[in-house]
Structure formats: structure tokens, C-alpha cells
Amino acid sequence: xxxxxxxxxxxxxxxxxxxxIKCEQNLGHDTMYWYKQDSKKFLKIMFSYNNKELIIxxxxxxxxxxKSPDKAHLNLHINSLELGDSAVYFCASSPTGTxxxxxxxxxxxTVV
Amino acid sequence: xxxxxQNSGPLSxxxxxxASLNCTYSDRGSQSFFWYRQxxxxxxxxxxxxxxxxxxxxxxFTAQLNKASQYVxxxxxxxxxxxxxxxxxxxxxxxxxxxxxxxxxxLTVLP
Numbered sequence: 001x002x003x004x005x006x007x008x009x010x011x012x013x014x015x016x017x018x019x020x021i022k023c024e025q026n027l028g029h030d031t032m033y034w035y036k037q038d039s040k041k042f043l044k045i046m047f048s049y050n051n052k053e054l055i056i057x058x059x060x061x062x063x064x065x066x067k068s069p070d071k072a073h074l075n076l077h078i079n080s081l082e083l084g085d086s087a088v089y090f091c092a093s094s095p096t097g098t099x100x101x102x103x104x105x106x107x108x109x110t111v112v
Numbered sequence: 113x114x115x116x117x118q119n120s121g122p123l124s125x126x127x128x129x130x131a132s133l134n135c136t137y138s139d140r141g142s143q144s145f146f147w148y149r150q151x152x153x154x155x156x157x158x159x160x161x162x163x164x165x166x167x168x169x170x171x172x173f174t175a176q177l178n179k180a181s182q183y184v185x186x187x188x189x190x191x192x193x194x195x196x197x198x199x200x201x202x203x204x205x206x207x208x209x210x211x212x213x214x215x216x217x218x219l220t221v222l223p
Binding site: 042048100102103 | 144146150154155156157158161198200202204209210211212213215216
């Protein structure tokens with residue numbers, strides 16, 4: 001039973017394309033996140049989503065948009081992909097009132 | 113910019129030794145602190161959380177927090193080769209609802 005699952009695990013696409021990464025958690029957590037990890041392993045918050053309240057890291061380009069159909073899902077949609085978007089993207093979730101985040105297995109995005 | 117800083121390493125220790133990992137944070141409003149372990153090609157895994165000044169022990173791991181010095185550390189006793197990984201320090205700021213990570217320290221335990 002995977003607690004936080006992401007699909008796909010690998011994604012290779014051309015510049016300019018639009019792509020989505022899906023995330024689902026079965027932990028009953030109220031807060032979900034998207035993180036980007038670059039080649040230097042630096043893990044940076046992109047979005048957090050709690051009870052329909054979205055908190056956006058101001059450095060994230062507006063080509064990135066999270067979409068949450070329900071509490072258990074937080075998908076990431078990316079428009080007009082650029083070479084610099086290549087990274088590993090992690091979805092995570094945490095219970096309300098704590099920041100103990102549980103991570104999905106990651107999606108390695110390569111833009112060519 | 114709220115920052116969490118760690119020595120990137122690599123840090124090498126012999127098997128059985130104590131590994132000491134350090135972290136400092138800039139935001140005095142940070143309330144909770146976490147250590148994650150990340151094996152190469154895998155996702156971060158929470159191993160310790162600490163909320164108040166002092167030490168917290170869990171098995172071979174001890175987390176230490178000093179809010180006055182804005183300093184967090186992780187000690188790994190009796191280090192094993194399986195402990196070889198990157199260790200990420202993270203600080204939670206409730207007002208911003210943001211978990212900020214350091215860049216990680218790469219630990220290698222030599223058999």
C-alpha cells in the first residue's frame with residue numbers, strides 16, 4: 001500500500017510541451033505539497049495546498065499550476081516546458097497541525 | 113529569504129563511529145525541525161523531528177536543538193554502511209506554512 005504515489009516516475013518531453021504529473025495520498029492528510037529537487041539535490045517548495053487554500057512560492061513561474069480535484073489528490077500541470085524545468089519533482093503530504101511530510105517516489109522530468 | 117544551511121560534505125566516518133551532522137537556520141520564527149534521509153535515487157524519508165530545545169533520542173539517532181543559537185544537529189551512533197545517504201535538515205515556519213530544506217549533507221560510512 002503506497003502512502004503517497006506519483007505518476008509517471010519518468011517523463012521525457014520536448015521543449016514547449018504541456019505535461020501533468022499526478023499525485024495521490026491515502027494517508028488521510030489535509031495538506032499536500034509539490035517540491036522540486038534540482039541536480040544539486042536542493043529541495044525547494046513549490047506549492048502547499050490545504051483545504052482549498054493554495055500557498056504559492058513566489059519564485060515559481062506561472063507556467064506551473066497545481067490542481068486538486070479532492071483532498072487526496074494534488075496534480076501538477078506545467079505549460080510550455082523549458083530546459084530548466086528538468087528536475088525531480090516530489091509530491092508530499094502531512095497531517096493538519098504538523099509538518100511531518102511524507103514523500104512520493106518522485107517524478108524525474110527531462111526536457112529535451 | 114528564509115534559509116537552512118548545512119555543510120554539503122561529503123562526510124566520511126568509519127563503521128561504528130559517531131556521525132555528527134549540523135544545520136543552522138535563519139528564521140527565528142521556525143518552530144519545528146526535521147531530519148530526512150535520502151538514498152540516491154530515492155525520496156526523502158523522515159527519520160527525526162524535534163520541537164523543543166534539548167535532545168531527542170530514537171534508537172541510534174539523537175537530534176539536538178538550540179533555538180537561541182538557531183542550531184540543529186543529528187548524531188548517528190554506531191554508524192553502519194546502510195546509513196550512507198544524504199541527510200536533509202528542514203525547518204517549519206507555521207506562519208508561512210512552509211517547510212524549508214537545507215541542501216543536505218552527504219554521509220558515507222566506510223566498512
